[in-house]
Amino acid sequence: MKNPIEHLNKAFDSRIRLGIMSALCVNEEVNFNDLKELVQATDGNLASHLKALEEHAYIKVQKGFIGRKTNTTYSVTRSGEKAFKSHLDALEQMIRSVG
Amino acid sequence: MFIGENVWRIEKYLFTLYFKVLFMENKNQHLDTLHDIKQMMERSSRFISLSGLSGIAAGICALAGAWYTSTQIQPAQTGDYQGTSRLIYEGDPQLKTTLLEIAIVTFVAAAISSFLFTYLRSKKTHTPIWGATAQRLMFNMSIPLIVGGLVIYRMLEFRFFGMIAPACLLFYGLGLVNASKYTLGEVRYLGYALLVLGIINLWMVGYGLYFWAMGFGVLHIVYGVWMWLKYERTVTSEQ
Numbered sequence: 204m205k206n207p208i209e210h211l212n213k214a215f216d217s218r219i220r221l222g223i224m225s226a227l228c229v230n231e232e233v234n235f236n237d238l239k240e241l242v243q244a245t246d247g248n249l250a251s252h253l254k255a256l257e258e259h260a261y262i263k264v265q266k267g268f269i270g271r272k273t274n275t276t277y278s279v280t281r282s283g284e285k286a287f288k289s290h291l292d293a294l295e296q297m298i299r300s301v302g
Numbered sequence: 303m304f305i306g307e308n309v310w311r312i313e314k315y316l317f318t319l320y321f322k323v324l325f326m327e328n329k330n331q332h333l334d335t336l337h338d339i340k341q342m343m344e345r346s347s348r349f350i351s352l353s354g355l356s357g358i359a360a361g362i363c364a365l366a367g368a369w370y371t372s373t374q375i376q377p378a379q380t381g382d383y384q385g386t387s388r389l390i391y392e393g394d395p396q397l398k399t400t401l402l403e404i405a406i407v408t409f410v411a412a413a414i415s416s417f418l419f420t421y422l423r424s425k426k427t428h429t430p431i432w433g434a435t436a437q438r439l440m441f442n443m444s445i446p447l448i449v450g451g452l453v454i455y456r457m458l459e460f461r462f463f464g465m466i467a468p469a470c471l472l473f474y475g476l477g478l479v480n481a482s483k484y485t486l487g488e489v490r491y492l493g494y495a496l497l498v499l500g501i502i503n504l505w506m507v508g509y510g511l512y513f514w515a516m517g518f519g520v521l522h523i524v525y526g527v528w529m530w531l532k533y534e535r536t537v538t539s540e541q
Contacts, residue, residue, distance in 0.1 A: 218338065225339045226346035230434075233346060237434050241346050291339065294332050 210293030214259050219244050219252045224287045227279040234276045349435040349485045351424035356416035357526025365519035367408030439484040446477040467510025471500030471517045492525045
């Protein structure tokens with residue numbers, strides 16, 4: 204039997220990462236604080252998930268300043284969008300095959 | 303030997319049952335995941351804290367303003383509402399200032415009360431009142447409104463008084479249609495309704511106040527009640 208979860212991407216294996224990817228896919232860019240508000244995570248937790256996604260080259264980081272305050276914004280990369288889409292397709296297929 | 307086979311069968315049965323249950327749970331879990339993703343996409347791209355109560359409050363302010371306006375212009379009125387334009391045209395600075403004052407007070411009251419309810423709602427939904435989504439909503443809403451404001455200002459200068467009410471309705475309707483992509487999608491229907499009213503009003507000049515009360519008052523209230531029933535009441539009953 205085919206492994207039903209072979210197409211599920213391990214990199215999206217948490218609520219926070221799913222949240223990050225969902226938000227970035229429908230927005231050109233989202234800054235750190237808005238992401239934090241959206242996924243309801245602590246600074247450190249969010250940062251480590253962002254780091255992991257960045258290492259997969261699924262998202263890219265732009266560091267900037269608003270006045271003196273740092274303003275870090277994130278956006279999704281081409282490969283990130285593709286990977287997330289196939290992850291969603293895999294999820295959908297699994298639900299179909301079971302239901 | 304038979305017993306052995308039986309045991310194997312039962313084991314197999316239990317095994318499949320176990321897997322079925324596991325997959326059922328998995329299914330729900332994946333459905334939840336998809337639901338979360340959808341919600342996250344909406345929350346991050348649309349300003350969803352817009353409260354139905356804000357619509358109701360703004361509508362009540364508009365009706366109150368329209369009613370007060372009608373009491374002010376009635377005494378000087380000559381039968382129909384075109385009388386108003388004639389009145390202003392012939393130059394009654396007193397009435398003109400009164401009307402302008404009513405307009406400003408109505409606008410400020412509507413803005414404050416609708417902000418208040420949306421602010422309370424944003425506290426409840428944990429979305430920032432002035433976050434990226436709210437800014438985008440305001441920006442896209444204000445493009446048609448600012449242009450409309452300039453057009454109406456020129457109309458006032460040229461004394462096209464009969465066109466002011468339809469212009470208000472039309473530009474506000476366009477603003478709503480434009481903004482609906484960045485907030486609750488139903489705003490679009492409110493926009494369409496205002497556009498229809500505005501267009502009818504273009505051919506029924508002189509009845510502006512009625513159309514104005516209908517569009518900014520009644521329609522806002524209807525929309526607000528609809529949104530409140532659809533989104534907010536269920537939320538409060540869940541909690």
